């Protein structure tokens with residue numbers, strides 16, 4: 001997988017003076033059936049999250065509130081993506097290394113996942129990940 005395959009997807013936004021609404025349908029707005037949802041919140045200033053790649057799980061990240069950065073690596077290229085809109089999501093295919101930082105105060109990161117949580121689906125060691133993608137450090 002290459003960083004170019006990580007895409008910002010525009011979600012539907014129903015503007016309403018009573019408050020805006022966005023919805024996500026599995027296999028329509030995201031290219032997988034959603035099996036799991038989790039969220040990061042109460043992230044202290046200066047904290048880093050992520051620091052892993054997934055072997056087969058797709059994820060879709062949204063800044064539901066506030067903002068944060070996602071650093072993407074594929075072993076060859078690196079890119080920093082700033083998420084700050086609740087109607088934009090970042091699609092992360094498997095085998096992309098991701099780190100998250102620069103969380104604004106009160107921010108919430110929602111993650112949709114194509115698989116149930118499975119600790120064996122993770123690379124948490126960067127050199128091991130590089131080896132898996134055929135890059136010698």
Ligand code: TYD
Nearest residue numbers: 036037038040048049050051052116117118
């Ligand atoms: P971790 O993957 O380290 O969080 P992040 O990469 O976002 O910094 O997960 C933190 C802990 O939560 C770890 O013990 C595994 C657990 N966890 C689950 O039990 N289920 C889940 O769906 C997720 C994402 C994590």
